Amino acid sequence: xxxxxxxxxxxQGGAGRIPQKAERGSLDARLLRRLLASVGNPPIEFVLAWxxxxxxxxxxxxxxxxxxxxxxxxxGIVSDPQLRFGDAYTDGRxxxxxxxxxxxxxxxxxxAGAGGESIAHRMAGLLHRRRxxxxxxxxxxxxxxxxLGNDFYSLWLGPTMxxxxxxxxxxxxxxEAAQIAKMDHVCRKLRLTANDSVVExxxxxxxxxxxxxxxxxxxxxxxxxxxxxxxxxxxxxxxxGLEKRVEFIEDDYRNITGSHDVFVSVGMLEHVGRENYHxxxxxxxxxLGAEGRGLIHSIGRNRPAPLHPWIERRIFxxxxxxxxxxxxxxxxxxxxxxxxxxxxxxxxxxxxxxxLERYERAVDAVRSKFDESLVxxxxxxxxxxxxxxxxxxxxxxxxxxxxxxxxxxxLTRGYMYPT
Amino acid sequence: xxxxxxxxxxxQGGAGRIPQKAERGSLDARLLRRLLASVGNPPIEFVLAWxxxxxxxxxxxxxxxxxxxxxxxxxGIVSDPQLRFGDAYTDGRxxxxxxxxxxxxxxxxxxAGAGGESIAHRMAGLLHRRRxxxxxxxxxxxxxxxxLGNDFYSLWLGPTMxxxxxxxxxxxxxxEAAQIAKMDHVCRKLRLTANDSVVExxxxxxxxxxxxxxxxxxxxxxxxxxxxxxxxxxxxxxxxGLEKRVEFIEDDYRNITGSHDVFVSVGMLEHVGRENYHxxxxxxxxxLGAEGRGLIHSIGRNRPAPLHPWIERRIFxxxxxxxxxxxxxxxxxxxxxxxxxxxxxxxxxxxxxxxLERYERAVDAVRSKFDESLVxxxxxxxxxxxxxxxxxxxxxxxxxxxxxxxxxxxLTRGYMYPT
Numbered sequence: 001x002x003x004x005x006x007x008x009x010x011x012q013g014g015a016g017r018i019p020q021k022a023e024r025g026s027l028d029a030r031l032l033r034r035l036l037a038s039v040g041n042p043p044i045e046f047v048l049a050w051x052x053x054x055x056x057x058x059x060x061x062x063x064x065x066x067x068x069x070x071x072x073x074x075x076g077i078v079s080d081p082q083l084r085f086g087d088a089y090t091d092g093r094x095x096x097x098x099x100x101x102x103x104x105x106x107x108x109x110x111x112a113g114a115g116g117e118s119i120a121h122r123m124a125g126l127l128h129r130r131r132x133x134x135x136x137x138x139x140x141x142x143x144x145x146x147x148l149g150n151d152f153y154s155l156w157l158g159p160t161m162x163x164x165x166x167x168x169x170x171x172x173x174x175x176e177a178a179q180i181a182k183m184d185h186v187c188r189k190l191r192l193t194a195n196d197s198v199v200e201x202x203x204x205x206x207x208x209x210x211x212x213x214x215x216x217x218x219x220x221x222x223x224x225x226x227x228x229x230x231x232x233x234x235x236x237x238x239x240x241g242l243e244k245r246v247e248f249i250e251d252d253y254r255n256i257t258g259s260h261d262v263f264v265s266v267g268m269l270e271h272v273g274r275e276n277y278h279x280x281x282x283x284x285x286x287x288l289g290a291e292g293r294g295l296i297h298s299i300g301r302n303r304p305a306p307l308h309p310w311i312e313r314r315i316f317x318x319x320x321x322x323x324x325x326x327x328x329x330x331x332x333x334x335x336x337x338x339x340x341x342x343x344x345x346x347x348x349x350x351x352x353x354x355x356l357e358r359y360e361r362a363v364d365a366v367r368s369k370f371d372e373s374l375v376x377x378x379x380x381x382x383x384x385x386x387x388x389x390x391x392x393x394x395x396x397x398x399x400x401x402x403x404x405x406x407x408x409x410x411l412t413r414g415y416m417y418p419t
Numbered sequence: 420x421x422x423x424x425x426x427x428x429x430x431q432g433g434a435g436r437i438p439q440k441a442e443r444g445s446l447d448a449r450l451l452r453r454l455l456a457s458v459g460n461p462p463i464e465f466v467l468a469w470x471x472x473x474x475x476x477x478x479x480x481x482x483x484x485x486x487x488x489x490x491x492x493x494x495g496i497v498s499d500p501q502l503r504f505g506d507a508y509t510d511g512r513x514x515x516x517x518x519x520x521x522x523x524x525x526x527x528x529x530x531a532g533a534g535g536e537s538i539a540h541r542m543a544g545l546l547h548r549r550r551x552x553x554x555x556x557x558x559x560x561x562x563x564x565x566x567l568g569n570d571f572y573s574l575w576l577g578p579t580m581x582x583x584x585x586x587x588x589x590x591x592x593x594x595e596a597a598q599i600a601k602m603d604h605v606c607r608k609l610r611l612t613a614n615d616s617v618v619e620x621x622x623x624x625x626x627x628x629x630x631x632x633x634x635x636x637x638x639x640x641x642x643x644x645x646x647x648x649x650x651x652x653x654x655x656x657x658x659x660g661l662e663k664r665v666e667f668i669e670d671d672y673r674n675i676t677g678s679h680d681v682f683v684s685v686g687m688l689e690h691v692g693r694e695n696y697h698x699x700x701x702x703x704x705x706x707l708g709a710e711g712r713g714l715i716h717s718i719g720r721n722r723p724a725p726l727h728p729w730i731e732r733r734i735f736x737x738x739x740x741x742x743x744x745x746x747x748x749x750x751x752x753x754x755x756x757x758x759x760x761x762x763x764x765x766x767x768x769x770x771x772x773x774x775l776e777r778y779e780r781a782v783d784a785v786r787s788k789f790d791e792s793l794v795x796x797x798x799x800x801x802x803x804x805x806x807x808x809x810x811x812x813x814x815x816x817x818x819x820x821x822x823x824x825x826x827x828x829x830l831t832r833g834y835m836y837p838t
Contacts, residue, residue: 109824112754112823112824167831168830168831169830169831170830171830302750302751302754302755302756302757302823303751303752303754304751323747323751324743324747324751324757324760325744325747325748325751328742328743328744328747329744331721332721332722332723332742332743332744333722335531335721335722336721337721337762337811337814338721338743338760338762339761339762340760340761340762341743341757341759341760342758342759342832343756343757343758343759346826346828346830347830390826391824392756392823392824392825392826395756404531404721404811405528405531405810405811406811407765407809407811409765411587411588411589411590411765411766412586412587412588412836413761413832413835413836414836416832417831417832417833417836419838
């Protein structure tokens with residue numbers, strides 16, 4: 001979806017255009033056609049429930065249909081499509097006929113083709129202030145998302161409880177195999193050994209920290225500010241008899257102390273906020289010894305742009321996905337040297353499709369805990385994220401780095417791909 | 420070497436220091452000690468030929484010795500060490516006792532430890548304007564370096580005539596094997612096939628273009644503004660019967676036209692200049708079809724900094740090695756998506772050591788064509804570059820990218836590492 005199109009302004013690309021016959025109709029229809037034009041005329045059709053009218057872009061055969069329940073919903077969507085479409089879907093005032101992911105991909109693709117996405121995002125960025133990631137702000141932002149309950153997440157994340165992009169060594173790998181392969185891919189990139197001390201920033205439910213200790217013998221200090229996640233991770237460490245090798249610390253990454261062989265952070269950078277990249281870089285450099293290695297895994301963008309406003313407001317308060325250029329603000333001021341960057345966005349599309357499948361299978365259990373609006377909101381979030389990765393709207397970067405004086409670097413990357 | 424240290428200012432770290440006995444001596448000695456302090460006190464000793472005096476940093480056992488021929492040379496070095504040390508070496512007014520690469524590494528390492536390098540470079544950047552890379556400026560800059568004569572380069576580049584970082588699949592690979600492996604590494608990353616049309620920007624003596632046609636069956640249009648290199652490359656194409664598959668075009672990358680499957684540029688970006696990255700990005704995007712792939716291979720830095728002033732003035736006029744963040748200015752504005760970055764700086768150190776070995780073996784032949792100052796200048800350039808890559812002062816980035824709507828991306832990078 002795209003920016004506000006004010007009724008008195010001609011729609012993008014429409015200045016001086018002669019209205020065609022098909023474009024006539026009600027005021028509602030004209031407003032929707034302007035909206036469609038502003039997002040590049042995707043092949044979708046709106047059905048207005050209160051009149052039965054069907055509206056699509058001129059000369060485009062619709063491939064999906066959206067039913068809008070009432071006029072006030074329509075006006076909301078037209079005035080702020082990026083935020084209000086998702087909200088209307090959540091509230092059940094918008095219904096789709098067809099596959100949700102494919103529908104959202106059509107919008108992303110048309111929108112990117114119209115060059116609208118970045119303008120819309122920039123406007124959205126101006127229109128509202130992102131929630132700040134101060135120490136207290138971060139705690140609140142993280143609590144809102146991650147403390148929905150471990151039971152809720154376990155319904156669709158599967159037994160690893162890994163809530164980040166998996167890595168599929170083969171296209172037919174299961175979600176669980178791919179999550180374990182992701183952990184091994186990260187450990188191999190870091191050349192992890194039993195002699196290594198690791199600090200992890202943002203450890204989720206602890207799966208990577210425990211994997212590093214269990215399968216590589218490393219000692220790990222893992223930081224997280226989500227109380228529920230830390231409690232779960234400590235329980236798992238006890239269950240596996242790994243309490244002596246893995247310490248789960250309920251604290252902010254900014255409070256990391258000590259010198260380590262390895263710094264790792266998988267899926268935390270999205271919550272750090274651009275304004276804190278310099279501070280993160282300082283923390284990373286201070287946490288590493290002279291031959292220290294590190295890896296940051298994060299959702300990213302091909303160019304700087306705010307996160308989709310609906311996602312940032314309703315799902316991930318305070319979140320931001322950086323471009324690779326923006327990520328360099330972490331490394332460049334602090335004598336860190338980037339060794340390797342891998343973009344695995346299609347793996348996240350696959351991961352999200354797997355999560356959504358499990359979510360739908362478990363939807364009755366979700367319904368028994370939460371009301372229907374959460375059920376629908378979460379579906380929109382998972383489907384929208386899959387669509388964003390499949391269309392290249394979002395990227396997933398793994399950045400491997402070391403201190404800039406370290407010459408203990410393998411000649412080739414063959415070590416990442418054991419036969 | 421480091422920035423100008425003005426005599427009236429105390430040396431870095433020296434404010435309020437009580438002079439020790441060892442620091443007394445001539446004015447010359449005091450000036451040199453200030454210079455040593457400003458570059459982090461490397462373990463080197465100066466021998467003043469006109470008095471026999473030996474000067475090193477206090478409490479540091481020297482591991483290399485530098486003989487300065489006369490007082491005016493000393494004053495030149497003290498006033499502008501970054502430029503004048505290399506010049507004095509070229510003119511034979513400075514002689515070293517010990518290994519040149521190891522000596523230069525000591526300076527780079529001490530200097531980086533003192534945090535001096537970037538300050539010095541920034542100052543150097545202010546003090547002189549880099550030579551501009553306009554269409555005419557680029558032609559002149561390139562002519563100065565690359566048109567020294569194909570015979571000269573063939574003395575030490577070896578039969579591939581590849582004048583860029585090689586890729587050593589094994590540490591005992593020969594230079595020639597490593598240059599061929601680099602070409603294959605690039606072709607594999609690009610998933611080159613016989614159906615592909617390639618445009619190459621900055622093709623040197625044509626080795627990669629010819630390799631792509633000969634071993635992968637691709638059609639290649641290769642651009643270069645060095646007349647001597649183009650003439651050589653065309654001769655090679657005729658020799659190999661590849662004139663129909665490879666077209667060598669004596670023109671600037673800014674004049675590339677047409678749509679291709681692949682864009683490749685190995686070792687040209689250093690000559691493009693930051694001010695032209697936006698234009699280069701526009702050219703790259705315009706040169707690629709919807710599923711186009713591309714690779715840019717360039718010397719880089721861990722953080723933005725001008726090239727060493729001596730290198731930029733005497734060896735590569737107009738050159739600049741970007742940080743990864745700066746390189747993103749090529750891709751981010753133009754709907755290009757970075758898939759993979761590999762930093763192979765240690766391969767360039769190895770390549771330069773191989774070139775220097777061959778250069779020294781062929782030095783009598785060089786002497787028969789050029790005067791002694793060119794012989795020495797080139798030695799300083801090759802040794803200094805090896806030292807810069809070994810100390811992490813310079814990096815070598817290969818950046819693989821595609822158009823941002825392309826989903827034809829292999830799931831893993833296994834295809835880059837055939838067994």
